[in-house]
Amino acid sequence: MKFILGSGSPRRLELLAQLGLTPDDVRPPDIDETPLKAELPRPYCARMAVEKVRAVKADPDDLVLCADTTVALGRRILGKPGDAGEAAEFLLAMSGRRHRVITAVAVRRGDRVWEKDVVTQVRMKAISDLELNFYLQTGEWRGKAGGYGIQGPAQAFIPWISGSFSAVVGLPLAETAGLLQAAGYPLFKEAP
Ligand SMILES: Cc1cn([C@H]2C[C@H](O)[C@@H](COP(=O)(O)OP(=O)(O)OP(=O)(O)O)O2)c(=O)[nH]c1=O
Numbered sequence: 001m002k003f004i005l006g007s008g009s010p011r012r013l014e015l016l017a018q019l020g021l022t023p024d025d026v027r028p029p030d031i032d033e034t035p036l037k038a039e040l041p042r043p044y045c046a047r048m049a050v051e052k053v054r055a056v057k058a059d060p061d062d063l064v065l066c067a068d069t070t071v072a073l074g075r076r077i078l079g080k081p082g083d084a085g086e087a088a089e090f091l092l093a094m095s096g097r098r099h100r101v102i103t104a105v106a107v108r109r110g111d112r113v114w115e116k117d118v119v120t121q122v123r124m125k126a127i128s129d130l131e132l133n134f135y136l137q138t139g140e141w142r143g144k145a146g147g148y149g150i151q152g153p154a155q156a157f158i159p160w161i162s163g164s165f166s167a168v169v170g171l172p173l174a175e176t177a178g179l180l181q182a183a184g185y186p187l188f189k190e191a192p
Contacts, residue, residue, distance in 0.1 A: 003185065006056035006066040009143075011151070011170040016065075018166075019177060019187070029055040029066060033079065041072030042102050046117045049104035053113060063185055064108045069170050071146030072100040078146045084136050087147035091135065094146065096126035101146070103167040107179045114179045118172040120163025122150070127157055 003021070005013060008028030016023065029052040035044050045068050052066035071078040073093055081087035104117035127135075140154065141147040148154040150161075150168045166173040180187050 001185075002059065002062045004056060004058050004062055004064045006052055006064050009067075009170055011149075012067060015166055015169060015171040015173060016176075019173060021180075021187075023065075027056050027058075027064075029053075031055050035077050039077075040075060041070050041077045041100070042117060042119065044077055045070040045102040046104040046115055049106040049117070050113060050115055053106035053108040056108075058108070060110045062109070063180070063183055065105065065176070065180070066108075067103055067105045067171050067176075069101065069103045069145045069168075072102060073097070080143055080145055081141055081147040084141070087141035088132060088136060090147040091124075091127060091132055091141075094124045094148075095132075096124070098123045099146070101150075101163075101168045103164075103170065103172055105172060105176050105179055107183045109183045112183070114182050116172075116175045116179055118164050118167040118175055120161055120165075120168050122158060122163075122168065123160040124157050125159055131157065 002024040005023035005026045006029050031051045048068035049066055053064055056064045058064045078090050081090055099122055101120045101122055102117055106115045140149050140152045164172045177187055
Protein backbone atom coordinates (compact mmCIF):
# COMPACT_ATOMS: atom_id res chain seq x y z
CA MET A 1 0.00 0.00 0.00
CA LYS A 2 1.31 3.42 -1.02
CA PHE A 3 -0.01 6.63 0.50
CA ILE A 4 -0.58 9.19 -2.26
CA LEU A 5 -1.32 12.86 -1.67
CA GLY A 6 -3.43 14.06 -4.57
CA SER A 7 -2.69 17.75 -4.10
CA GLY A 8 -0.33 20.41 -5.39
CA SER A 9 -0.92 22.51 -2.28
CA PRO A 10 2.24 22.94 -0.17
CA ARG A 11 -0.02 23.66 2.84
CA ARG A 12 -1.58 20.19 2.66
CA LEU A 13 1.85 18.54 2.58
CA GLU A 14 2.92 20.57 5.65
CA LEU A 15 -0.30 19.80 7.51
CA LEU A 16 0.10 16.05 6.90
CA ALA A 17 3.64 16.30 8.25
CA GLN A 18 2.13 17.52 11.52
CA LEU A 19 0.47 14.10 11.83
CA GLY A 20 3.87 12.52 11.15
CA LEU A 21 2.79 11.54 7.63
CA THR A 22 4.98 11.76 4.54
CA PRO A 23 3.26 10.63 1.33
CA ASP A 24 5.01 8.04 -0.85
CA ASP A 25 4.05 10.18 -3.83
CA VAL A 26 2.41 13.54 -4.61
CA ARG A 27 0.09 13.57 -7.63
CA PRO A 28 -1.84 16.84 -8.11
CA PRO A 29 -5.24 16.24 -9.75
CA ASP A 30 -6.37 18.12 -12.82
CA ILE A 31 -10.15 18.63 -12.83
CA ASP A 32 -12.61 21.28 -13.98
CA GLU A 33 -13.32 23.40 -10.88
CA THR A 34 -16.22 25.37 -12.39
CA PRO A 35 -19.28 25.36 -10.10
CA LEU A 36 -22.54 24.02 -11.55
CA LYS A 37 -25.38 26.47 -12.13
CA ALA A 38 -26.84 27.50 -8.71
CA GLU A 39 -24.59 25.00 -6.89
CA LEU A 40 -24.25 25.83 -3.19
CA PRO A 41 -20.79 26.13 -1.61
CA ARG A 42 -20.84 23.04 0.62
CA PRO A 43 -22.05 20.50 -1.98
CA TYR A 44 -19.68 22.12 -4.49
CA CYS A 45 -16.73 21.69 -2.15
CA ALA A 46 -17.60 18.04 -1.39
CA ARG A 47 -18.04 17.34 -5.11
CA MET A 48 -14.62 18.87 -5.85
CA ALA A 49 -12.84 16.71 -3.25
CA VAL A 50 -14.51 13.53 -4.55
CA GLU A 51 -13.80 14.41 -8.20
CA LYS A 52 -10.18 15.12 -7.33
CA VAL A 53 -9.73 11.80 -5.53
CA ARG A 54 -11.28 9.89 -8.44
CA ALA A 55 -9.03 11.67 -10.94
CA VAL A 56 -5.75 10.56 -9.34
CA LYS A 57 -4.27 7.39 -10.85
CA ALA A 58 -3.25 4.79 -8.28
CA ASP A 59 -2.93 1.03 -7.78
CA PRO A 60 -5.99 -0.76 -6.28
CA ASP A 61 -4.45 -1.08 -2.82
CA ASP A 62 -3.08 2.47 -2.70
CA LEU A 63 -4.61 5.10 -0.49
CA VAL A 64 -5.24 8.47 -2.15
CA LEU A 65 -6.08 11.65 -0.24
CA CYS A 66 -7.44 14.85 -1.79
CA ALA A 67 -9.10 17.97 -0.41
CA ASP A 68 -10.84 21.13 -1.49
CA THR A 69 -11.10 24.43 0.35
CA THR A 70 -13.89 26.81 -0.63
CA VAL A 71 -14.74 30.21 0.82
CA ALA A 72 -18.47 30.90 1.03
CA LEU A 73 -20.04 34.31 1.46
CA GLY A 74 -23.70 33.47 1.89
CA ARG A 75 -24.55 31.40 -1.18
CA ARG A 76 -21.63 32.84 -3.13
CA ILE A 77 -18.53 30.75 -3.82
CA LEU A 78 -15.27 32.70 -3.68
CA GLY A 79 -12.61 30.69 -5.49
CA LYS A 80 -8.96 31.49 -6.06
CA PRO A 81 -8.74 35.07 -7.39
CA GLY A 82 -7.43 35.41 -10.92
CA ASP A 83 -5.66 38.70 -10.24
CA ALA A 84 -5.07 41.34 -7.56
CA GLY A 85 -8.25 43.20 -8.59
CA GLU A 86 -10.39 40.14 -7.93
CA ALA A 87 -8.56 39.49 -4.64
CA ALA A 88 -9.39 43.09 -3.61
CA GLU A 89 -13.04 42.55 -4.53
CA PHE A 90 -13.20 39.36 -2.43
CA LEU A 91 -11.49 40.94 0.58
CA LEU A 92 -13.76 44.00 0.49
CA ALA A 93 -16.81 41.74 0.22
CA MET A 94 -15.67 39.87 3.38
CA SER A 95 -14.54 43.03 5.23
CA GLY A 96 -16.46 43.57 8.47
CA ARG A 97 -18.51 40.37 7.99
CA ARG A 98 -18.58 36.69 8.75
CA HIS A 99 -17.97 34.10 6.05
CA ARG A 100 -17.57 30.34 6.04
CA VAL A 101 -14.59 28.29 4.96
CA ILE A 102 -15.44 24.77 3.91
CA THR A 103 -12.82 22.09 3.48
CA ALA A 104 -13.83 18.70 2.14
CA VAL A 105 -11.45 15.76 2.41
CA ALA A 106 -11.78 12.62 0.31
CA VAL A 107 -9.87 9.36 0.68
CA ARG A 108 -10.02 6.58 -1.91
CA ARG A 109 -8.81 3.01 -1.80
CA GLY A 110 -9.69 0.97 -4.88
CA ASP A 111 -13.32 1.84 -5.65
CA ARG A 112 -14.25 2.95 -2.14
CA VAL A 113 -14.37 6.64 -1.30
CA TRP A 114 -14.69 8.22 2.14
CA GLU A 115 -15.58 11.92 2.35
CA LYS A 116 -15.99 14.47 5.12
CA ASP A 117 -16.54 18.21 4.98
CA VAL A 118 -15.84 20.69 7.73
CA VAL A 119 -17.36 24.17 7.96
CA THR A 120 -15.60 26.93 9.88
CA GLN A 121 -17.04 30.38 10.55
CA VAL A 122 -14.55 33.21 10.16
CA ARG A 123 -14.98 36.86 11.10
CA MET A 124 -12.95 39.44 9.23
CA LYS A 125 -12.68 42.92 10.68
CA ALA A 126 -13.41 45.97 8.55
CA ILE A 127 -10.27 46.40 6.44
CA SER A 128 -8.94 49.90 5.69
CA ASP A 129 -7.57 50.91 2.28
CA LEU A 130 -4.08 50.96 3.79
CA GLU A 131 -4.45 47.40 5.11
CA LEU A 132 -5.94 46.18 1.84
CA ASN A 133 -3.16 47.67 -0.28
CA PHE A 134 -0.49 46.35 2.04
CA TYR A 135 -1.99 42.86 1.89
CA LEU A 136 -2.32 42.85 -1.88
CA GLN A 137 1.35 43.81 -2.19
CA THR A 138 2.44 40.78 -0.17
CA GLY A 139 1.10 38.54 -2.95
CA GLU A 140 -0.26 36.25 -0.22
CA TRP A 141 -3.66 36.16 -1.96
CA ARG A 142 -2.28 34.09 -4.86
CA GLY A 143 -3.51 30.50 -5.13
CA LYS A 144 -5.73 30.77 -2.05
CA ALA A 145 -9.51 30.45 -1.91
CA GLY A 146 -11.11 33.78 -1.06
CA GLY A 147 -7.79 35.53 -1.65
CA TYR A 148 -6.31 35.22 1.83
CA GLY A 149 -4.32 32.79 3.95
CA ILE A 150 -5.21 32.62 7.64
CA GLN A 151 -1.74 31.21 8.34
CA GLY A 152 -0.03 34.45 7.23
CA PRO A 153 -0.33 38.23 7.70
CA ALA A 154 -4.11 38.03 7.11
CA GLN A 155 -4.32 36.89 10.74
CA ALA A 156 -4.18 40.61 11.55
CA PHE A 157 -7.66 40.85 10.00
CA ILE A 158 -9.20 37.79 11.69
CA PRO A 159 -10.15 38.31 15.33
CA TRP A 160 -12.36 35.20 15.61
CA ILE A 161 -13.03 31.79 14.12
CA SER A 162 -15.37 29.00 15.15
CA GLY A 163 -14.36 25.61 13.82
CA SER A 164 -11.08 24.09 12.69
CA PHE A 165 -7.98 26.21 12.06
CA SER A 166 -6.27 23.41 10.10
CA ALA A 167 -9.38 23.11 7.90
CA VAL A 168 -9.16 26.79 6.97
CA VAL A 169 -5.49 26.36 6.05
CA GLY A 170 -6.43 23.42 3.81
CA LEU A 171 -6.84 20.13 5.68
CA PRO A 172 -8.87 19.42 8.85
CA LEU A 173 -6.41 17.22 10.68
CA ALA A 174 -8.71 15.43 13.15
CA GLU A 175 -11.14 14.45 10.38
CA THR A 176 -8.29 13.52 8.04
CA ALA A 177 -6.84 11.17 10.66
CA GLY A 178 -10.29 9.59 11.08
CA LEU A 179 -10.76 9.03 7.35
CA LEU A 180 -7.29 7.51 6.95
CA GLN A 181 -7.98 5.07 9.76
CA ALA A 182 -11.39 4.19 8.28
CA ALA A 183 -9.65 3.37 5.00
CA GLY A 184 -7.21 1.06 6.81
CA TYR A 185 -4.13 3.25 7.14
CA PRO A 186 -2.16 2.27 10.25
CA LEU A 187 -1.81 5.81 11.54
CA PHE A 188 -1.34 5.05 15.21
CA LYS A 189 0.35 1.65 15.10
CA GLU A 190 2.33 0.76 18.20
CA ALA A 191 6.09 0.74 18.05
CA PRO A 192 7.50 -2.81 17.60
C1 LIG B 1 -8.97 30.21 3.14
C2 LIG B 1 -7.58 29.70 2.93
C3 LIG B 1 -7.24 28.94 1.81
N1 LIG B 1 -5.97 28.51 1.63
C4 LIG B 1 -5.59 27.70 0.45
C5 LIG B 1 -5.66 26.19 0.68
C6 LIG B 1 -5.71 25.64 -0.74
O1 LIG B 1 -4.37 25.42 -1.20
C7 LIG B 1 -6.35 26.78 -1.52
C8 LIG B 1 -7.72 26.41 -2.02
O2 LIG B 1 -7.62 25.75 -3.27
P1 LIG B 1 -7.95 24.23 -3.51
O3 LIG B 1 -8.62 24.12 -4.83
O4 LIG B 1 -8.63 23.64 -2.32
O5 LIG B 1 -6.50 23.54 -3.58
P2 LIG B 1 -5.27 23.82 -4.52
O6 LIG B 1 -5.72 24.17 -5.90
O7 LIG B 1 -4.34 24.80 -3.84
O8 LIG B 1 -4.51 22.41 -4.51
P3 LIG B 1 -5.03 20.94 -4.96
O9 LIG B 1 -6.36 21.06 -5.69
O10 LIG B 1 -3.93 20.41 -5.86
O11 LIG B 1 -5.14 20.18 -3.68
O12 LIG B 1 -6.46 27.90 -0.64
C9 LIG B 1 -4.98 28.80 2.56
O13 LIG B 1 -3.82 28.40 2.39
N2 LIG B 1 -5.31 29.53 3.67
C10 LIG B 1 -6.56 30.00 3.90
O14 LIG B 1 -6.80 30.67 4.93
